[in-house]
Amino acid sequence: MRPLTEPETKVVFDKLANYATDLKTLITPLEDGDRYVFRLNHSRVYYVRLSIANMATSITRDALLSLGTCLGKLTKTGKFRLHITALPILAEHxxxxxxxxxxxxxxxxxxxxxxxxxxxxxxxxxxxxxxxxxxxxxxxxxxxxxxxxxxxxxxxxxxxxxxxxxxxxxxxxxxxxxxxxxx
Amino acid sequence: MAPTRTVKNKHAANGSGIRNSKSAKNPQTDSVIKAKKNQPNKSHIAATGLKGRPKISEILKKRKQRVYSAKELGIPELNKITPVGVEKPKGKKKGKTFVDDRESMTTILALVTAEKEGQIESKMIKARQMEEIREARRVEAEAKDQERKAKFDETKDQVRKKRKREKGVRDDDVNGFKSAMEEGTRAMKPKGKKKKVSFAAE
Known part of the structure; x- marks a missing residue:
């Protein structure tokens, strides 16, 4: 599991912006000081709380099945494909x-x-x-x-x-x- | 040139086949003959070899041929392009650079949002323009249709009026005689030439 690189982040935001407006709220810090981040594991992009992501570092990559909300998949050609699991986030904005x-x-x-x-x-x-x-x-x-x-x-x-x-x-x-x- | 001999049997050639014969005692060795034959050849090779062999000075000249660098030749820079994946920048750290801090994420997001908004805006403007064009075309087509219809109605009216006028003229006839003549009722039809049928004589 790792954070996204710059081009990856751009691709993800680009796709999300097709469906949703006001994406800034996605990364604004929460009241308890925590914030949401994007994490990549097995070419899947997850939208997860930073505290949970930090906790998940103790689990090996192979053993980690999923965390937070799965937004979609990064293809080998560098494109991003949204999954149905991203619907709650898209529906909100x-x-x-x-x-x-x-x-x-x-x-x-x-x-x-x-x-x-x-x-x-x-x-x-x-x-x-x-x-x-x-x-x-x-x-x-x-x-x-x-x-x-x-x-x-x-x-x-x-x-x-x-x-x-x-x-x-x-x-x-x-x-x-x-x-x-x-x- | 020495005359060439065709030899069928090497041993038979040296003698008549009888052991104590003259020819058997003084055999002509092959080597001698060969030597004789080869003499002019050897001299020929030597002569040509001296001439054909490149001189040492020539070899040295060839070896010292100057090699020009790309800068000296003035080759355009474009010829030196290496693929992006192959080129490895020196002094730069190996590996990926992650975006995890809020500031850089916000910057990327702002860039993406601005780009997207622009795209959507242009799409909307384009769609509106297309819609306007379509509307104008529709109005034009409707106007044309209306015009055509009006023209058609006018023509229809004209035809109707014409008929009425004709009817009016007929009413002016005395006792309706003329009109009856035109219509050709059987009773009042003027008799013209009577049609005859004749058969050709045989």
């Missing part, structure tokens, strides 16, 4: 939001894209190909994706047209159970 109706929640959780017919409402002024967090109508975050059309264009779209390309959904906790935290 989401830049753009899409709410899906009851009938659209299940298809989304089974891994399909969001079509226009399933959209309950969406945030205004959302450009195309920008990250957005998908919520149910009860404001429960279900996953995140990338907008296929801007809000204005999506209004003219037919009901079967794709509005959001899925990137991750909560169904992955079951579907990718074996590979989500290790391997």
């Amino acid at each position: 989401a830049r753009h939001k899409v709410w899906v109706k009851e009938n659209g929640a299940q298809p989304f959780l089974y891994g399909s894209n969001v079509v226009k017919a399933h959209v309950g409402r969406w945030s205004e002024d959302c450009p195309e190909h920008s990250g957005c967090v998908v919520y149910s109508m009860a404001d429960v975050p279900l996953g995140f994706g990338v907008t296929a059309r801007s809000t204005a264009e999506a209004r003219r779209l037919d009901p079967t047209g794709i509005v959001v390309f899925r990137q991750a959904d909560c169904g992955e906790y079951l579907r990718d159970e074996d590979t989500l935290f290790a391997g």
Whole structure:
């Protein structure tokens, strides 16, 4: 386990900034003097309290399975891929939001894209190909994706047209159970 | 040049095959013949060898050929580029430099955020412009459609008026005779030439 290097930090922040605003709050010190840091173990990036990260140094790399919140994985080509486990952080600071109706929640959780017919409402002024967090109508975050059309264009779209390309959904906790935290 | 002899059998050539014969007593050794044959050859090689051999001074000259450095030749700097991975800066510490303090993280975050905001802003502006263009096109297309429709209606009205006028003219006829003539009712049709059918004579 080690802290991130400069390029790695940049890549991680870059990806997070696609989905979330106000990232400064992620690294601001807490009231008890502690703060959150980013740690890398087995090419996975974890967002964890510094006190816990320090404690985890006593565990060997191989023995350490996970700590804090797993944000995603750094690929061998140097890119960063967000995992569904980062959803609580993204949902808190989401830049753009899409709410899906009851009938659209299940298809989304089974891994399909969001079509226009399933959209309950969406945030205004959302450009195309920008990250957005998908919520149910009860404001429960279900996953995140990338907008296929801007809000204005999506209004003219037919009901079967794709509005959001899925990137991750909560169904992955079951579907990718074996590979989500290790391997 | 000595005449060449073809020898089929080396031993048979030296004698007639009889032990005490003259030719058997005074055998001509091969070496002598060879020596005779080779004499002019040896001299030839010696002569040529002296001429062909490079002189010591020439060898020394060749060895002392000057080697120019890259600076002296004035080769552009670009030719010296080494790949990033291969080049190892001297005096720099080996290994990764971690970012763990808050200040450097904040700096990186500020840079990334500014860049991202810029990108999103430009995207939004672009989308708005595109939307405006689309709207303008739509309005233009609607106007054109309206114009076409109006023209069509006008033409339709003209045709209708024309028909009405024609009807009015017909009403002016005395007893409707002329119009009846034009329409060609059977009773009032003027008789023209009667059509005849004839067969060709045989």
